[in-house]
Amino acid sequence: MGKNSERTEMNGTLSQNDQVRVRMAPSPTGYLHIGGARTALFNWLFAKHHNGKFILRIDDTDTARSTDESMREIYHALKWLGINWDEQYVQSDRKSIYEGYVEQLLESGNAYHCYCTPEELEEIRAQARVDKQTRSYDGRHRHLTSEDVDRFIAEGRKPTVRIKMPDTPIRVDDLILGSRNIDPDTLEDEVIVRSNGMPNYNLTSIIDDAEMQITHVIRGTEHLNNTPKQIAIANALGLNLPQFAHIPLVLDDTGRKLSKRHHGDLVAVNRYREEGYLPEAMLNFVVRLGWSYDDKQEIFSVDELIEKFDLERVGKSGSVFDIKKLEWLNSHYINQLDVAARTDAVMPFWEQEGLVDSNTKRDWLEKIVEAVGERLTTFQDIVPQTRYFFTDDFEYDSKAVKKWWGGSDEKKQKTCEILTNLQQILEEISAFEIETIESAIWKYTDENDIKRVAAMQALRIALTGTSFGPSLFDIVVLLGKDEVLKRIPKAIAHL
RNA sequence: GCCGCUAUCGUCUAGGGGUCAGGACAGAUGGUUCUCAGCCAUCAAACCGGGGUUCGAAUCCCCGUAGCGGUACCA
Numbered sequence: 047m048g049k050n051s052e053r054t055e056m057n058g059t060l061s062q063n064d065q066v067r068v069r070m071a072p073s074p075t076g077y078l079h080i081g082g083a084r085t086a087l088f089n090w091l092f093a094k095h096h097n098g099k100f101i102l103r104i105d106d107t108d109t110a111r112s113t114d115e116s117m118r119e120i121y122h123a124l125k126w127l128g129i130n131w132d133e134q135y136v137q138s139d140r141k142s143i144y145e146g147y148v149e150q151l152l153e154s155g156n157a158y159h160c161y162c163t164p165e166e167l168e169e170i171r172a173q174a175r176v177d178k179q180t181r182s183y184d185g186r187h188r189h190l191t192s193e194d195v196d197r198f199i200a201e202g203r204k205p206t207v208r209i210k211m212p213d214t215p216i217r218v219d220d221l222i223l224g225s226r227n228i229d230p231d232t233l234e235d236e237v238i239v240r241s242n243g244m245p246n247y248n249l250t251s252i253i254d255d256a257e258m259q260i261t262h263v264i265r266g267t268e269h270l271n272n273t274p275k276q277i278a279i280a281n282a283l284g285l286n287l288p289q290f291a292h293i294p295l296v297l298d299d300t301g302r303k304l305s306k307r308h309h310g311d312l313v314a315v316n317r318y319r320e321e322g323y324l325p326e327a328m329l330n331f332v333v334r335l336g337w338s339y340d341d342k343q344e345i346f347s348v349d350e351l352i353e354k355f356d357l358e359r360v361g362k363s364g365s366v367f368d369i370k371k372l373e374w375l376n377s378h379y380i381n382q383l384d385v386a387a388r389t390d391a392v393m394p395f396w397e398q399e400g401l402v403d404s405n406t407k408r409d410w411l412e413k414i415v416e417a418v419g420e421r422l423t424t425f426q427d428i429v430p431q432t433r434y435f436f437t438d439d440f441e442y443d444s445k446a447v448k449k450w451w452g453g454s455d456e457k458k459q460k461t462c463e464i465l466t467n468l469q470q471i472l473e474e475i476s477a478f479e480i481e482t483i484e485s486a487i488w489k490y491t492d493e494n495d496i497k498r499v500a501a502m503q504a505l506r507i508a509l510t511g512t513s514f515g516p517s518l519f520d521i522v523v524l525l526g527k528d529e530v531l532k533r534i535p536k537a538i539a540h541l
Numbered sequence: 542g543c544c545g546c547u548a549u550c551g552u553c554u555a556g557g558g559g560u561c562a563g564g565a566c567a568g569a570u571g572g573u574u575c576u577c578a579g580c581c582a583u584c585a586a587a588c589c590g591g592g593g594u595u596c597g598a599a600u601c602c603c604c605g606u607a608g609c610g611g612u613a614c615c616a
Contacts, residue, residue, distance in 0.1 A: 073616045108615055164614070171612090175542050182543090182612080206614050223546075232544055240614040247616050271545065271611045294547080301608060334553060334565095341555035341564050361547095361554080364609070368552045371566045381579090421578050450576090487575090502575035514577035 066098025067261050070131075071105045071251065074116040076306040078123040079313040080367055081266060081296040084332045088293060089264045090129045091333070091355035101258060102131035106138050107250055123315040127325050128348065135258065137250050144245040147253050147283055148207055148238065156282035157238065159205035160187040161198035181234035185210075188235070207239035209249075209279055216274040216281075221262070221291035221357050228274040236275050252276035256285040264357070267292045268303065291357050294336050295364040304367060313367070322395060322425025327376040335365040345378065377423045389415045392428040399429050401436040410524065417520040434510040435524060438533055442540060446513035450503040451541060458541050461504050464496060465541075468505055469534040478527045480519045508537030 068089040072082055093100040102124070106112035124131070151157035162170070167183065174182040188210065190198075198205070211233040219225045238249040251272075255263060270292050280287055295303045304313050311317045318328060330346055337360050339346070346354070380388065389412045396402035402411065414435055421431060434440050442451075452458040471486050491501050506518050509525060522530055 071616085075616075105616060111615070160614095162614095167614085178542055180543055204614095226545090229544090234612095237614050242614075244614085246614070251616085266610095267546065268610060269616085272616090292546090295610070297609080299552085303610070331553095336553090338554050344553090344565050363547050365554090366552060368566070371553065374566055377578095419578075420580095423578095446576095484575095491575095497575095499575055506576065512577090516577085518575055 066096035069101040071103040075111040077314040094352040099132040204241040208235040417516040440511040
């Protein structure tokens with residue numbers, strides 16, 4: 047049973063034979079962001095769950111803002127996430143199709159030319175606000191005389207096309223939000239074709255949904271107010287309507303809608319790919335923004351999502367993008383990978399930093415990854431966490447130095463003594479292996495009444511520059527005897 | 542301004558007339574340990590407010606309030 051009984055009543059519209067067809071319709075005006083990725087994912091999961099088709103439609107009717115680069119970014123992000131599409135369309139290729147429908151609208155008297163200038167519209171809007179009007183455009187060019195038209199044309203004005211809104215209420219059924227009736231007085235005659243001849247979103251979207259036989263339009267609630275407009279256009283054209291499902295917005299930590307404009311590439315999917323997040327983690331994270339299965343499960347494989355995803359379990363309120371949760375999921379998925387796979391994933395980050403090249407021994411690298419163990423939140427973490435394996439050109443962390451090497455001369459003296467002794471002990475070990483080293487060091491600390499942690503931390507800082515990291519014995523062995531014996535004197539000199 | 546949507550721990554959410562309001566992330570504490578992470582244990586943390594309906598309301602209804610979205614010749 048769903049959380050909202052209103053929803054189930056509407057599912058009857060979909061008969062057994064109808065194949066589900068859904069679409070993701072981004073406008074190529076920037077990268078794909080977290081919210082867009084979630085819309086894509088919900089659509090894709092819905093299609094997969096119902097054995098239907100997922101269509102990618104590029105809504106690029108805003109030619110001024112659309113770019114090919116952005117289109118490629120979107121493809122790239124989607125592919126990385128594993129969201130593949132069955133069909134693809136680009137609206138700018140379909141201009142003539144829309145023109146046919148506009149013609150039809152004009153001929154049937156459901157649309158008309160509007161010669162208002164942008165300045166004029168600006169004034170109308172300002173006045174409507176002062177008058178506390180519900181709508182701004184008042185339909186003043188609905189009934190122009192031919193003299194008016196001639197005059198406007200003589201002035202060189204290029205018209206837009208506006209749809210005539212009906213004067214009866216429009217019923218909007220939404221699978222998530224339920225049903226409501228829209229008061230026609232709140233609707234104004236929308237521009238459906240710009241003065242430059244390019245059709246607008248509300249027109250092309252609903253035409254394509256019909257043309258492409260889209261059964262379910264799953265999109266963000268920022269489109270909720272567009273829905274009655276699109277329904278009105280479809281009705282005027284005698285087009286079949288899809289079912290609508292408006293999913294709540296993804297918000298930032300102040301509760302505002304995530305957007306490219308306000309959040310920059312902080313919300314770009316590709317950025318997370320570059321930083322070493324796993325697509326599985328991304329998908330798992332994003333799906334839980336607004337959707338839940340029960341009160342137990344947090345981790346879902348893609349197959350499980352396909353099996354379990356359901357619009358009925360999508361909530362109505364917005365959800366905040368919480369990077370901590372993403373990080374948790376990412377480290378979970380990273381830790382599922384075996385050492386070889388983790389090494390592969392981490393390699394580009396090492397190479398990018400110039401730490402590793404084709405001569406570096408794979409075997410050794412895998413051992414480093416193994417030593418790092420479950421400490422990675424993202425793959426790019428490998429760089430700060432392992433840099434010291436590749437170079438002795440690092441700073442000694444000042445806090446660590448103060449705490450473990452000593453703030454006082456007396457303590458420094460002691461540290462110096464310990465490191466000197468350790469150097470000697472390690473020098474005498476010929477078989478440089480964990481067990482041997484461990485027992486030698488424990489023997490030294492225990493016999494000389496030195497705290498294990500003091501000796502180990504002193505050595506750790508000498509070898510790595512920091513006070514934390516993998517098991518120190520692993521580090522010593524991986525660094526190798528020569529390197530270790532070089533770094534200790536260097537540290538002593540630094541004291 | 543106008544139109545609309547929403548409201549459970551800090552965050553994601555479960556529950557939908559009777560529950561000690563459950564889980565997860567984040568946080569705190571303790572244990573394990575050479576450190577960190579991890580792991581284990583424990584703790585803290587919520588039904589926006591006010592009215593109804595009812596034996597009983599977080600749950601149903603109404604009214605507020607707040608937040609957000611839209612308000613383009615963007616999508």
